[in-house]
Amino acid sequence: MASVTLRNISKRYGDSPEVMRDIQLDIADGEFVVFVGPSGCGKSTLLRMIAGLEDISGGDMYIGDERVNDIPPAKRGIAMVFQSYALYPHMSLYDNMAFGLKLAGKSKPEIDAAVQKAAKILHIDHLLDRKPKALSGGQRQRVAIGRAITREPKVFLFDEPLSNLDAALRVKMRLEFSRLHQDLKTTMIYVTHDQVEAMTLADKIVVLSAGRVEQVGSPQTLYHHPANRFVAGFIGSPKMNFIDGVVVSANAQHVTVQISHGGVQTVCVDGSTLQPGSKVTLGVRPEYLRRDDSQPTVHGRVSTVESLGDFSYLYAESDSASEPLICRMPDGEHAANGSLAGFSIPPHHCHLFREDGLALPRTQAITQAVAPAH
Amino acid sequence: MHTSAHPALRKGTDSSPGHAASARPGRGTQRWLQSPAVVSLLLWSIVPLLMTVWFSLIRYNLLSPEDTGFVGLQNYQFMWSDPAFLPAVFNTLLLTVAVLVISVVGGVLLAVLYDQPFMGRGIARLLVIAPFFVMPTVSALIWKNMLLHPVYGLVAAATTALGLPPIDWLGEYPMLSIIIIVSWQWLPFAFLILLTAIQSLDQEQKEAAQIDGAGPIAMFFYIVLPHLKRAIGVVVMIETIFLLSIFAEIYTTTAGGPGTATTTLSYLIYQLGLQQFDVGMASTGGILAVILANIVSVFLVRMLANNLKGENER
Numbered sequence: 001m002a003s004v005t006l007r008n009i010s011k012r013y014g015d016s017p018e019v020m021r022d023i024q025l026d027i028a029d030g031e032f033v034v035f036v037g038p039s040g041c042g043k044s045t046l047l048r049m050i051a052g053l054e055d056i057s058g059g060d061m062y063i064g065d066e067r068v069n070d071i072p073p074a075k076r077g078i079a080m081v082f083q084s085y086a087l088y089p090h091m092s093l094y095d096n097m098a099f100g101l102k103l104a105g106k107s108k109p110e111i112d113a114a115v116q117k118a119a120k121i122l123h124i125d126h127l128l129d130r131k132p133k134a135l136s137g138g139q140r141q142r143v144a145i146g147r148a149i150t151r152e153p154k155v156f157l158f159d160e161p162l163s164n165l166d167a168a169l170r171v172k173m174r175l176e177f178s179r180l181h182q183d184l185k186t187t188m189i190y191v192t193h194d195q196v197e198a199m200t201l202a203d204k205i206v207v208l209s210a211g212r213v214e215q216v217g218s219p220q221t222l223y224h225h226p227a228n229r230f231v232a233g234f235i236g237s238p239k240m241n242f243i244d245g246v247v248v249s250a251n252a253q254h255v256t257v258q259i260s261h262g263g264v265q266t267v268c269v270d271g272s273t274l275q276p277g278s279k280v281t282l283g284v285r286p287e288y289l290r291r292d293d294s295q296p297t298v299h300g301r302v303s304t305v306e307s308l309g310d311f312s313y314l315y316a317e318s319d320s321a322s323e324p325l326i327c328r329m330p331d332g333e334h335a336a337n338g339s340l341a342g343f344s345i346p347p348h349h350c351h352l353f354r355e356d357g358l359a360l361p362r363t364q365a366i367t368q369a370v371a372p373a374h
Numbered sequence: 375m376h377t378s379a380h381p382a383l384r385k386g387t388d389s390s391p392g393h394a395a396s397a398r399p400g401r402g403t404q405r406w407l408q409s410p411a412v413v414s415l416l417l418w419s420i421v422p423l424l425m426t427v428w429f430s431l432i433r434y435n436l437l438s439p440e441d442t443g444f445v446g447l448q449n450y451q452f453m454w455s456d457p458a459f460l461p462a463v464f465n466t467l468l469l470t471v472a473v474l475v476i477s478v479v480g481g482v483l484l485a486v487l488y489d490q491p492f493m494g495r496g497i498a499r500l501l502v503i504a505p506f507f508v509m510p511t512v513s514a515l516i517w518k519n520m521l522l523h524p525v526y527g528l529v530a531a532a533t534t535a536l537g538l539p540p541i542d543w544l545g546e547y548p549m550l551s552i553i554i555i556v557s558w559q560w561l562p563f564a565f566l567i568l569l570t571a572i573q574s575l576d577q578e579q580k581e582a583a584q585i586d587g588a589g590p591i592a593m594f595f596y597i598v599l600p601h602l603k604r605a606i607g608v609v610v611m612i613e614t615i616f617l618l619s620i621f622a623e624i625y626t627t628t629a630g631g632p633g634t635a636t637t638t639l640s641y642l643i644y645q646l647g648l649q650q651f652d653v654g655m656a657s658t659g660g661i662l663a664v665i666l667a668n669i670v671s672v673f674l675v676r677m678l679a680n681n682l683k684g685e686n687e688r
Contacts, residue, residue, distance in 0.1 A: 053581050074587030086578035090600035099596070100586035151586070 002064035002154035009059035020211040037208035079148035087132040118149040250274040261319035263297035269360040283351035296342025429657035436651035481564030506562035510622035571605035
């Protein structure tokens with residue numbers, strides 16, 4: 001049980017420029033933190049630096065109160081579950097799970113107790129004398145977690161642990177991770193590129209991009225109050241719609257925006273830093289974009305409709321946005337391909353981003369109204 | 375892995391009669407089409423063996439061609455009483471086992487060493503592998519005349535530089551010299567196979583062991599060595615096949631001497647057949663060599679079978 005603190009952490013390979021800079025992060029004791037970001041953003045590297053598998057080029061890292069920069073992985077009090085599980089193929093499950101304790105010089109009864117306990121938690125106690133090869137993907141995953149549990153670490157590290165499993169098993173194991181965290185109450189750091197995993201598991205999400213921390217916050221905060229355009233576009237599926245516009249007038253409560261090739265839209269954000277005439281980007285999630293042919297503010301031409309059963313996604317090409325607009329609508333509604341469609345946006349469901357990508361604070365934050373407005 | 379292939383094979387042949395009439399040729403046609411390959415292979419391997427067996431049972435000396443006739447197992451009795459025979463068997467086994475041990479142990483250590491990143495690793499690896507590409511006679515001559523020679527050899531130069539008397543390696547330690555020469559040739563082979571095996575070790579497995587607290591020594595014994603088990607089996611099997619019949623190195627350096635100190639079974643057969651022109655006795659030696667090779671291979675197959683069974687249990 002320990003907190004993890006990163007202060008000014010940076011990473012460089014050889015003499016090349018830093019790939020990570022000034023990473024500041026506070027992870028409280030017992031927290032479930034998810035690092036999420038597109039591939040190549042440095043989330044795995046950051047995890048491996050916490051594990052001690054990757055050197056830290058600059059800054060200080062603390063696990064608990066101890067500075068761990070120069071402490072080898074085995075002595076940091078961490079345990080890691082790898083994407084490939086990395087089980088030892090020539091050892092039985094029992095030996096796989098006992099290996100760390102054996103090397104640490106623990107007595108036989110101690111090892112046995114720890115292994116049996118971990119195996120019980122994960123329901124693999126009937127498989128202990130098998131070799132990893134004889135197991136299914138999900139079972140191997142459990143063994144890898146079991147191996148981590150037996151070490152009784154202060155911090156668990158998971159490196160994309162579910163990415164090798166099929167969709168159904170992934171959902172099941174996701175719930176198990178959740179349960180495991182409730183049972184063990186140990187600090188857990190989890191790396192994934194799957195935002196559903198991030199949203200469902202995390203107490204706190206760290207969004208990374210190109211070696212920088214974009215935003216840290218609870219799943220709700222990230223969803224409803226993204227700090228910038230990157231986070232707004234990354235969290236949420238399908239992606240948020242981004243619509244170009246120019247400020248007409250702005251005050252601390254509302255901003256009025258002239259949408260390019262569209263109507264005038266009011267947005268409930270604090271616009272006190274904006275000047276009329278400056279370029280902005282409107283953001284609205286697909287579930288809040290409304291089909292509205294009577295008083296539309298945005299127009300588009302329907303290109304595709306994807307039906308998902310209970311609802312469908314409408315894709316429309318629009319001059320107001322560089323990417324097709326996505327609108328979620330009830331499954332009963334129809335839209336012919338190629339037909340014109342109008343959309344309106346509820347002012348309190350709209351995000352506004354300045355030209356540099358930063359979000360303006362929303363004045364009517366509706367965190368409760370997660371359900372679509374239909 | 376191997377066992378899993380059987381059901382598929384069986385299924386293939388079982389289901390074929392049903393389709394035979396329509397799609398596949400019938401069994402008779404299959405056999406008939408296979409026969410040229412099978413028959414030529416049979417002739418290739420069985421006929422020489424049978425001829426050798428026959429020659430080993432008759433009196434057949436080119437120096438006294440008039441002296442012929444079936445002698446039964448007399449040649450074998452005679453061979454058994456030959457004072458060169460048992461030393462030859464012993465020498466063959468000694469050479470094989472010694473070279474195996476040196477090349478496997480050395481190969482594993484070199485593979486671990488050359489798996490580490492260092493400057494000029496590519497060239498260094500090439501140099502380690504190079505001896506394998508030198509012809510046996512050439513490498514034997516290099517060792518005999520340029521390295522181990524008591525007057526011109528580099529080793530002698532090194533020992534005299536240290537103030538020690540030069541050693542006539544091939545005269546005083548003939549078997550050791552042969553073992554060194556053959557090991558020099560076969561160590562690169564073991565190294566090559568084991569290096570590729572070591573490179574296929576999953577990096578995350580090593581990292582997991584590192585987090586579990588394995589130091590370099592524990593890592594070697596618990597992770598690397600078990601991973602190499604199979605590759606070591608392959609090296610042992612292939613090398614044994616070649617080491618049992620080592621000839622060129624002995625012929626070019628010691629010619630089996632001094633006395634019978636480096637006479638192996640294959641060299642003894644050469645002496646009997648091509649120096650004493652006794653084809654009958656040489657054939658007897660050949661058959662005994664086949665028997666020896668089979669005894670060794672039974673051990674090998676058993677060892678490898680256990681190895682592969684272990685793989686399947688995973």
